Amino acid sequence: MTPPHRIALLFNGSKVYDRGIITGIGNYLSSTRARWDLFLEEDFLCRLRGIERWQGDGIIADFDDPAMAPALAAMRMPVVAVGGSYQDAGAYPPRVPYVATDNFALIELAYRHLIEAGLTRFACFSLPPSESNRWAQEREAAFRQLVAGDGGKALVYHGLGTSASLWDSAVQRQIAWLQSLPKPIGIIAVTDARARQLLQACLTAGIAVPEQVALIGIDNDPLTRTLTRVPLSSVIQGTERMGQLAAQLLHQMLHGKAPAGERVLVAPAGINVQSSSLHQPLGHPYVMRALHYIRQYACQGIKTAQVAQYVGVSRSSLEAHFRRQLGRSVHDEILRFKLNAAAAGLASGERPLQELAQACGFKSAQYLYSVFRREYGCTPREFVAPVAGQGLQAAAGVLLQSGAQHGAT
Incomplete structure (x- = not known):
């Protein structure tokens, strides 16, 4: 039997983008007769x-890293590059x-989503330009092109790089930038990590998300989702498809086919729509302030009286404003x-029902079950089943819309 091919995967296993590509490579191998021995470490930089x-x-290999191309330029074996697109x-x-x-x-997908939410002003939270983040510069350029094409003004903020010594200064600068922006506004962050920073700055400054600032990131990083009090919308990159295509190209090259210089562009897989980008044009500041508080603490078991206390009005007054507005x-x-x-947690399948119920502010899985029965006339699993098969993006969107339509009144 022919020995397996020895293949090096030069990716950073700690990044969700790289892990998606590696998953796609694995999917390709499991669906074909390709026999590869994989050489993979968590961080390729230690072995480059x-x-x-x-x-x-x-x-x-991940060619977004500027050191990759020169390091592999003299290699005599087949090499397939993966990275960001360039105009x-x-x-x-x-x-x-x-x-x-x-x-x-x-x-473009993030931009159109914000337009559909009813927004007419837009900004981009990017990164300080460097050779290591040319992909961010490409996303910034795309944002400028899209907004200019619609006759708008493209507002771009680079901020500071992430470091412990600059953290406090970075947050204060982000708050100052947010406060200077016209409201309401939709902001696209070039990564989920960048979006999370801006979301934290909004919460610190008391800027309502998404009524004043509707925010969307890129990567659909599950770790980032666990670190935000307001659920973060995010564009889902087609990383698994990228991994499959890269493995297919290399497989062809290993068997004498030579797709040298071939370029394949992979579209995003969709959007995981969450609360951070679901802009609702609200007129009354009491309602906006109350929603700002509810989105942060609803799953911690807050009551109406606590919301009214936060807003600074009586419970009856706040109830009247809610009834009129919503x-x-x-x-x-x-x-x-x-x-x-x-419902979004059920669609993602990331937690067992008991754990999910407690994380969402329900006393038990049985109580969550009974509330679903009362509000929707079905069990949690039955509610999710029709949309879960369409993927997380579709499931999240339908679930949020259903919640708006079927919430108790």
Whole structure:
């Protein structure tokens, strides 16, 4: 039997983007007769030096890192590059097949989503330009092009790089920038990590999300989702598809086919729609302030009286404003948010029902079950089943819409 090919995967396993690509490579291998022995470490940077002496058969590598192309330039084995797309064709490595995430499409999908939410003003939270984040510069350029094409003003903020010594200063600058923006406004962050920073700045400054600032990131990073009090909307990159295509190209090269210089552009997989981007044009500041509080603390078991105390008005006054503005009570809004959080969690399948129920502010899985029965006329699993098969993006969108329509009134 022919021995398996020895393949190096030069990716950073600690990043959700890289893990998605690696998953896609694994999916390709499990669906074909390809036999590969994979050389993979959590961080390729620790082994990049001396890679030219590696006695393997092929490499799939992250070419977003500026050190990658020169390190692999002299390799005599097949190499497939994975990375971000560029509007300038000269930015791609020569004679290397390249599978790219479509940076323009990522921004366009987020931009159109914010437009559909009823917003007319837009900003982008990017990164300080450097060779290591050319993908962020491409996303920023796409944002400028889209907004200018619609006759708008593209507001872009780079902020500071992430470091412990600059953290306090960075947050204060983000707050100052947010306060300077016209409201309401939709903001696209070039990554989920960047979006989380801005969301935290909004919460610190008392800026209502999404009524004043509707926010969406890119990556659909589950770790980031656990670190935000307001659920974060995010564009889902097609990383698994990228991994599959990269593995397919390398497989072809290993068997004598030569797709040298071939470029494949992969569109985003969709949007995980959450509360941070679901803008609702509200007129009364009491309602806006109350919703700001509910989105942060609904799953911690807050009551109507606590919301009224936070807003600084009587319970009866706040209830009257809610009835006029939203057609439902404060209690109904708290319950609606908790049910949406539970339904989205069920769609993702990331937690068992008991754990999910407690995380969403329900006393037990049995209580969550009974509330679903009462509000929707079905069990939690039955509620999710029709949309879960369509993927997380579709499920989240339908669930949030259903929550708005079926919340107790």
